[in-house]
Amino acid sequence: MSNPFLINKVNSYPDPNNPYPLEHYDRLCFLKNIIDNHNIFVGDFTYYDDNALIMPGIKIGDGAIIAANSVVTKDVESYTIVGGNPAQLIRKRFEDEVINLLLELQWWHWSIKKITRNIDILCSNNLEKLQQICFEEREHKKNTSNN
Numbered sequence: 001m002s003n004p005f006l007i008n009k010v011n012s013y014p015d016p017n018n019p020y021p022l023e024h025y026d027r028l029c030f031l032k033n034i035i036d037n038h039n040i041f042v043g044d045f046t047y048y049d050d051n052a053l054i055m056p057g058i059k060i061g062d063g064a065i066i067a068a069n070s071v072v073t074k075d076v077e078s079y080t081i082v083g084g085n086p087a088q089l090i091r092k093r094f095e096d097e098v099i100n101l102l103l104e105l106q107w108w109h110w111s112i113k114k115i116t117r118n119i120d121i122l123c124s125n126n127l128e129k130l131q132q133i134c135f136e137e138r139e140h141k142k143n144t145s146n147n
Contacts, residue, residue: 044108078103101130
């Protein structure tokens with residue numbers, strides 16, 4: 001078993017309610033490469049505050065936030081905020097319906113052009129437009145797989 005991994009000022013972005021910290025992508029990739037060597041699964045676009053201690057074998061879901069000085073001893077669900085020693089759920093970042101839509105979209109796999117085209121909707125609280133994007137994505141995948 002490998003040692004716990006201490007995160008110290010590797011990445012941060014100012015708004016925990018913004019699920020799209022695109023301007024910090026390079027730092028997030030750097031962090032992901034380090035964590036991969038400690039048998040820790042890290043979802044896409046997660047945020048770790050200063051001095052977060054992540055135990056080996058932990059899974060951090062997409063869009064999760066780990067508070068400063070936390071000791072993470074169990075898996076963290078996608079789009080949740082945890083903190084403390086041991087880390088406990090503070091709250092979900094969004095309603096379950098929004099979380100499910102974001103996980104279905106997996107927008108982080110999109111091209112920069114597509115993200116740019118949809119950035120206003122992705123960063124808004126407009127559930128209806130987010131659902132429309134999901135519908136369009138489903139249709140696109142269906143049409144692509146039928147060809």
